[in-house]
Amino acid sequence: MRVSELGHAGLRRRLSADGLLLATGPFVTRIRSRIPSVAEGINSLYPDCEVHNADSFYDFDCELRPPRSLRRFYRPQVVFLSDQRVVFKPLPRHQAYPMLEWGMNWCIASHVQNRLVLHAAALERNGRALILPAPPGSGKSTLCAALASHGWRLMTDESVLVALDTAEISGPARPISLKNASINVIRDFCSEANVNTPVHDTLKGTVAHMRPPRDAVERARQRAPPAWVVFPRFRPGADTRLIDRAPGEAFMGLVANAFNYAALGGRAFHAIGDLVDRTRAFDFTYSRLDEAMATFEALADGRQ
Amino acid sequence: MKKGDASADVHTDQRPPAGLDSPRWRLVPELHLRRCGDQWVAFHSGRGTTHLVDAGAGRVLACLQREPGLDLPALAARLGPESDTPAGAMTGWLAGLRDSGLVRDDA
Amino acid sequence: MDGNSALGLALARPESMAERNDAEWAAMLGAARETSLQGTLWHSARAAGVLDRLCEPVAAHLEGAAMVAQRRAEALHWELEGLDRGLLTRMQPPVLLKGAAYALAGLPNAPGRMANDIDLLFPRAQVERAEALLFFEGWTGAHHNAYDQRYYREWMHELPPLTHRQRGTTLDLHHNILPETFRVRTDPERLREHSVALPGPWRFRMLAPAHMVLHAIVHLFSETDWDRGLRDLYDIHMLAGHFAEREGEAFWQAFVAEAQALELAWLAQRALWLSRRVLLTPVPNAVIQGLEQARTGRPISPWARWAFRHGIRTRAASVTPWRDATARGLLFLRGHWLKMPPGLLARHLFYKAFLAEKEDDGDVRPEPERHG
Numbered sequence: 001m002r003v004s005e006l007g008h009a010g011l012r013r014r015l016s017a018d019g020l021l022l023a024t025g026p027f028v029t030r031i032r033s034r035i036p037s038v039a040e041g042i043n044s045l046y047p048d049c050e051v052h053n054a055d056s057f058y059d060f061d062c063e064l065r066p067p068r069s070l071r072r073f074y075r076p077q078v079v080f081l082s083d084q085r086v087v088f089k090p091l092p093r094h095q096a097y098p099m100l101e102w103g104m105n106w107c108i109a110s111h112v113q114n115r116l117v118l119h120a121a122a123l124e125r126n127g128r129a130l131i132l133p134a135p136p137g138s139g140k141s142t143l144c145a146a147l148a149s150h151g152w153r154l155m156t157d158e159s160v161l162v163a164l165d166t167a168e169i170s171g172p173a174r175p176i177s178l179k180n181a182s183i184n185v186i187r188d189f190c191s192e193a194n195v196n197t198p199v200h201d202t203l204k205g206t207v208a209h210m211r212p213p214r215d216a217v218e219r220a221r222q223r224a225p226p227a228w229v230v231f232p233r234f235r236p237g238a239d240t241r242l243i244d245r246a247p248g249e250a251f252m253g254l255v256a257n258a259f260n261y262a263a264l265g266g267r268a269f270h271a272i273g274d275l276v277d278r279t280r281a282f283d284f285t286y287s288r289l290d291e292a293m294a295t296f297e298a299l300a301d302g303r304q
Numbered sequence: 305m306k307k308g309d310a311s312a313d314v315h316t317d318q319r320p321p322a323g324l325d326s327p328r329w330r331l332v333p334e335l336h337l338r339r340c341g342d343q344w345v346a347f348h349s350g351r352g353t354t355h356l357v358d359a360g361a362g363r364v365l366a367c368l369q370r371e372p373g374l375d376l377p378a379l380a381a382r383l384g385p386e387s388d389t390p391a392g393a394m395t396g397w398l399a400g401l402r403d404s405g406l407v408r409d410d411a
Numbered sequence: 412m413d414g415n416s417a418l419g420l421a422l423a424r425p426e427s428m429a430e431r432n433d434a435e436w437a438a439m440l441g442a443a444r445e446t447s448l449q450g451t452l453w454h455s456a457r458a459a460g461v462l463d464r465l466c467e468p469v470a471a472h473l474e475g476a477a478m479v480a481q482r483r484a485e486a487l488h489w490e491l492e493g494l495d496r497g498l499l500t501r502m503q504p505p506v507l508l509k510g511a512a513y514a515l516a517g518l519p520n521a522p523g524r525m526a527n528d529i530d531l532l533f534p535r536a537q538v539e540r541a542e543a544l545l546f547f548e549g550w551t552g553a554h555h556n557a558y559d560q561r562y563y564r565e566w567m568h569e570l571p572p573l574t575h576r577q578r579g580t581t582l583d584l585h586h587n588i589l590p591e592t593f594r595v596r597t598d599p600e601r602l603r604e605h606s607v608a609l610p611g612p613w614r615f616r617m618l619a620p621a622h623m624v625l626h627a628i629v630h631l632f633s634e635t636d637w638d639r640g641l642r643d644l645y646d647i648h649m650l651a652g653h654f655a656e657r658e659g660e661a662f663w664q665a666f667v668a669e670a671q672a673l674e675l676a677w678l679a680q681r682a683l684w685l686s687r688r689v690l691l692t693p694v695p696n697a698v699i700q701g702l703e704q705a706r707t708g709r710p711i712s713p714w715a716r717w718a719f720r721h722g723i724r725t726r727a728a729s730v731t732p733w734r735d736a737t738a739r740g741l742l743f744l745r746g747h748w749l750k751m752p753p754g755l756l757a758r759h760l761f762y763k764a765f766l767a768e769k770e771d772d773g774d775v776r777p778e779p780e781r782h783g
Contacts, residue, residue, distance in 0.1 A: 026468075028468075030437070054434070055432070055433065055434045056433050056434065056437075057433035057434070057436055057437050057466060057468060057469065058437045059437075059440075059468060059472070061437075061441050061727065083441040083444060083445055083726070083727035084441075084726040084727050084729065084732070085445070085726060085727070102782040103782070105782035106782045109782060111444065111472075112475065113472070113475025113476055113478060113479050114471045114472065114474050114475030114478065115475070158782070246341055246342065246343065247340040247341030247342075247343070248340040248341055248342070248343030248344070248345060248356050249356070251340050251345050251356070252345075252354070252356050255354050260479075261354075262352055263479045263482065264478060264479065264482060265347070265349055265352060265482040265485065265486070266336050266347055266349050266482070266485075267478060267482070269336050269338075269345075269347040269354065270336065270338070273338040273340065273345065276340055334489060349485055349486070349489070350485075350486060350488075350489025350490070350492075350493075351486075351489070351577070351578060352486055352578070
């Protein structure tokens with residue numbers, strides 16, 4: 001069964017009782033919350049995702065609820081719990097939905113140990129994966145959202161999974177996080193994009209999420225061999241430039257963006273080495289999305 | 305002096321004592337090494353550190369991986385033909401690699 | 412079966428893992444994650460031959476944890492080699508305690524165990540010299556204030572923890588296994604005298620079998636914090652089982668005698684009661700009776716049994732969260748009560764409540780927005 005088939009009432013019932021078992025790519029997350037904005041967010045962003053029965057396996061256990069402090073009576077807040085334990089500092093209640101997304105990202109970054117997990121976006125085209133590692137302010141998510149609406153299959157916006165033995169790429173195909181100006185940029189640039197209601201005044205400013213395309217959700221369990229590693233950099237007014245990056249520099253860039261490199265040690269070192277051996281690496285500077293799309297089109301067609 | 309104590313035996317040998325002018329070099333046993341294009345990357349599994357090594361120093365590492373225990377003249381002879389490496393540069397690389405904890409000498 | 416019971420049974424009887432259904436596994440995995448026992452489960456499932464009967468995502472989580480534990484052990488091994496060859500060679504070899512000793516001695520609780528810290532036992536008179544020598548190898552104390560310094564140096568059984576400046580590894584220098592202010596005083600000289608050499612080429616020593624089990628017991632049953640209690644209980648279960656199998660009756664006789672000599676019979680009673688109950692540890696009745704009749708033996712009160720039983724449960728898989736939280740609260744008070752005489756305890760709690768700098772609330776809370 002899919003989220004859209006549950007109906008809004010059915011979704012809220014599951015969330016406030018035993019939990020919603022939501023499948024995203026290789027993972028199932030159990031989510032519990034009575035907060036209405038959480039149900040609304042899931043309803044608008046995950047309609048195509050499979051829902052599992054209450055007696056099935058889940059990888060991560062998440063809950064969003066008001067903190068048990070006196071403060072809740074005069075200033076509504078929300079806490080995120082993983083395995084019944086508070087993970088982050090409380091946030092104002094209206095940020096409950098983005099907190100769920102951040103919390104689900106945290107679960108992958110902290111609990112997945114049998115694969116290398118990169119802080120990066122990944123998209124697939126013609127059976128080959130493009131990886132966009134993300135230093136802060138790189139404009140990775142904007143680029144990812146635009147590509148996901150222009151012929152590339154979204155694998156993930158946030159956590160790239162790399163198989164340790166084969167360096168094959170997969171991801172959970174969850175919503176893409178957009179902030180501030182990029183929310184309207186994507187609304188304008190991608191006519192078919194579904195972006196949910198923005199939440200204001202978070203520590204990142206205004207944030208919203210874009211629903212993953214249905215095809216991406218349905219094919220989320222398909223892995224792809226890596227073909228390109230592109231380090232994006234958004235600079236206002238910059239010309240579009242794709243230049244080769246030396247493999248050694250690409251290696252170090254991937255190490256810097258791996259969540260569990262230190263935890264896996266030599267295995268992660270060789271997985272990144274295998275990844276670099278199989279890919280071409282680039283630095284990409286851009287400001288205009290239409291030119292960026294053309295550049296990646298050329299890359300996919302082997303014209304770069 | 306115990307028989308079979310290799311480090312002690314070296315000094316009673318006919319050869320000049322190792323370490324005075326020509327120490328023998330080897331990779332530390334914890335090292336993972338990979339070629340990455342023109343460069344090399346190394347991982348020290350004890351410290352958990354990752355190092356990006358330039359082509360020249362990387363060739364020294366690769367050479368020591370193939371043949372542990374080479375001294376400076378032997379290393380220069382191995383690497384000399386493919387790169388006209390001045391001995392000074394080689395000494396610098398070895399010192400740098402030793403300071404990073406990637407190689408050690410017998411001295 | 413709830414996750415806590417399922418985890419206890421999996422540790423006691425690894426072959427039972429093949430019988431768990433998906434929902435039980437989900438709950439059990441959360442419990443194992445909380446107590447750092449996922450890697451242990453992978454190794455014991457493999458040893459029991461049931462690894463291929465686990466569903467794919469479960470096996471993947473367990474295997475990942477085992478890989479991380481192996482990586483941790485590898486780094487720890489290297490760190491120990493450096494210590495064993497370094498400036499500490501100027502001193503009598505110290506006794507390696509807990510996880511590092513289990514790993515180097517190849518004890519059956521080591522595979523998959525997440526070993527974090529290095530714990531060394533020195534004679535009281537030498538522990539500060541060791542601290543001074545280690546400073547030259549990069550080990551420094553975190554800047555503790557005067558109160559914390561006094562707390563450790565006068566009242567505790569160890570110095571303020573050292574951290575390696577580059578690598579962040581933690582090293583504790585002990586001179587005893589219980590605080591100076593604890594209800595009973597154990598004789599550290601006896602521990603060192605009976606200590607045994609680790610297999611070569613190590614200089615380090617480790618505790619004799621009976622002492623090693625007693626130390627694992629002390630470690631959990633004198634604690635205020637039972638967060639990873641099940642992992643500690645598993646150490647007790649595995650070590651006792653291993654030595655009893657290897658040395659037979661002689662191990663248990665030594666155990667009872669040493670529990671008595673170190674004034675720890677009452678703690679051993681509690682530990683073996685809980686270990687039998689939760690992990691089905693085979694303990695001969697004669698041992699239980701021997702401890703009861705020992706001079707330092709003491710009956711276990713019903714409330715203590717209740718608190719141990721509930722306090723050992725994980726939060727992740729709790730089906731009685733309020734009772735378990737109450738038990739943890741009681742164990743917290745009990746730990747403090749045992750650790751310090753009432754006057755000192757009042758002073759300590761007053762300081763911690765009103766005078767200590769509030770850097771954080773103890774938990775590291777990552778910023779949520781870093782993940783999105």
